[in-house]
Amino acid sequence: EAAVTQSPRNKVTVTGGNVTLSCRQTNSHNYMYWYRQDTGHGLRLIHYSYGAGNLQIGDVPDGYKATRTTQEDFFLLLELASPSQTSLYFCASSDVAGGNYAEQFFGPGTRLTVL
C-alpha cells in the first residue's frame, strides 16, 4: 500500500502570510494531487502533477501555486494566505495500471487556519 505523508499536520498563519504544505509519497507513483476539503463543498482538486517538473491546474487553483520537485515530493504554496483558504488539505498519489488511472492513496491531511 502506498505511503503518503504530509507536513505540517496543523498550521496557523495570519492573513498575508506565506505557507508551504509538503507531501511525500514513497511508492514511486507518477501522479500526485492536492485537494481541499470544506464543509458544504466536499473535496475539490487544487493542483496535480504527472511527474517531476510537471504541474496541472485543478478545479480551484486561485491563490495557490504548486511545485513537484521530485517524483516523491509535491508542495503546495500559499504566498498571500487569506481566511478563505482556511481548510483541511489532502495530498494523494496514484499511478496508471493497464491504461486506467489506479486507486488513489491519501495522506493524513493538514489543517490550515488563516486568521
Place this chain on the structure above:
Amino acid sequence: GQQVQQSPASLVLQEGENAELQCNFSSTATQLQWFYQRPGGSLVSLLYNPSGTKHTGRLTSTTVTKERRSSLHISSSQITDSGTYFCAITGANTGKLTFGHGTILRVHP
C-alpha cells in the same frame, strides 16, 4: 463536468443493522473508489471498484458502469462504522477524482 450524487445524505442505524449507500455519477467512470472519513480525519480508501462486485470484510461494493451507479453495503454495522462515506470517480482523460458530498452514517448501540 462530472457529477457524483450520493444517497442518502445521512443514515442512522442500530448496531447490527445493515446499511446500503448509493452513488450515481454523470459520465462513464474509469475508476470508482469508496472512502471513509471520521470527522476531521483522513480519507481511508475502502474499496477500489470500477466495475463488478468487490468485498472486503463486512463491506461489499457493486458497480454497474453502464448504468452509472455503485452501491456500498455494510453488513452488521458497528458503532465504529460511524463517520462519512464518500464515493469518488475519475473520468477517462485525467486522474482527477470527483467526489460526492458523502453519506453521514451514525450507528447507535
